[in-house]
Amino acid sequence: MRHSVNQRLPALASRDFILFLTGQLISVIGTWMQATALPYLAYRISGRPLDLGLIGFSTTLPTLLFALPAGVFVERWDKRKAVIFLQAIMSIQAFGLAFLTFTGQIQIWHIILLAFLYGSAMAVEVTARQAMLIELAGREALPNAIALQTTAFNLGRVLGPLCAAWLISSTGNEGSVFLVNGISFIFVIAGLFLAKTGFKVDEEDTNQNRNLRSEFKEGLAYIRGEMVVMSVIIMSALVGFFGIPLIQQIPALARDVLRTVMDTEAIVAARTSNLYAAQGAGALAAAFIIASMIPADKNKILTLGQITFILPIIALGFTSNTTIALILLTFIGWGTVTQLVTMNTMIQTRVPNGLRGRVFSIYFWALQGVAPFGSIFIGWIAQTWNVPTAAIAGGTICLLGVLAVRLIFTNGQNSLA
Helix, strand or coil, X not given: CHHHHHHHCHHHHCHHHHHHHHHHHHHHHHHHHHHHHHHHHHHHHHCCHHHHHHHHHHHHXXXXXXXXXXXXXXXXXXXXXXXXXXHHHXXXXXXXXXXXXXXXXXXXXXXXHXXXXXXXXXHHHHHHXXXXXXXXXXXXXXXXXXHXXXXXXXXXXXXXXXXXXXXXXXXXXXXXXXXXXXXXXHHHHHHHHHCCCCCCCCCCCCXXXXXXXXXXXXHXXXXXXXXXXXXXXXXXXXXXXXXXXXXXXXXXXXXHHCCCCCCCHHHHHHHHHHHHHHHHHHHHHHHHHHHCCCCCCHHHHHHHHHHHHHHHHHXXXXXXXXXXXXXXXXXXXXXXXXXXXXXXXXXXXXXXXXXXXXXHHHHHHHHHHCHHHHHHHHHHHHHHCCHHHHHHHHHHHHHHHHHHHHHXXXXXXXXXX
């Protein structure tokens, strides 16, 4: 039985990966609790969709600033120790939010500033963590390790919002959510202290004259020569600018677009968490499917994920029915994870060890580095017109952009089998 599980889920054969994954699961539940409560708190305070965009801007701006150099630095660091340190920074940020909320001092500018601190740590931590996976699980188990990590992340997307809604209604204070999130980081830190990077390989290049610029240029040169990698990075930028920032408008969708005459603050909070949970349920289903299968044609899986992500976003702009919105967000969650995990796997399995950190940081920069401006753009449309208009506009532009990239890179995409 154990042998059968290890064959189907080879990453679980590594004790060290299991230690990391267990702590990561607890941590991401706390992270998604905070991701639900923070915009809810901000929108309750101000009632402005643009503020939701500003929070998204401050969270993702550090990726624009730090993700690219992080790719070079991460390859020089002990990745496990780097992840531990950065997780500790994110824990401190959560405790800071809890203190300000419990004492009644919390303001929008506090949220924006602490979101920037969290985003700064995350911009480097994600690259270090992704590059660390191969050291915990090994190259052969890497695709499964990516999928299992994504499964844990998306299980948190389901459980986090539900736990946040229960905790807010039980305590009457969002600070309790932030406190739990701060504590949750301790588990992933403890897991990494116990884990060992058994598959760590020595650096292939020992040239001491290399510098940041030359190493970064080497990563760009590799991408220019790999048509599949380049097309994936461009498509991730389109999704990061026009697609993902729309999810930041869920609190406005729940409070304004889906409002009913029966609404109370408790009903709005529950509706908000249910919308996040619906998206998380779709994402979790996608993660389970990808973790338990090895798709022969990743390009077809990517196409399916993009369709399932973009079309429901556009459709979301035409409904004010909560049930339909929940169904659409389930599809959006499924499409989000399907395309992002596939793009991540396509990059990590194609790139040599010595370039993985740099190339992944460029991919992450394309996905998240453009998001600050996407958040402001989508938030501005939602503020100037409304959330449905933002969904229709963002989804349509994303669709046309992805189609254009696929037409341009057809030969390169077809070479992926």
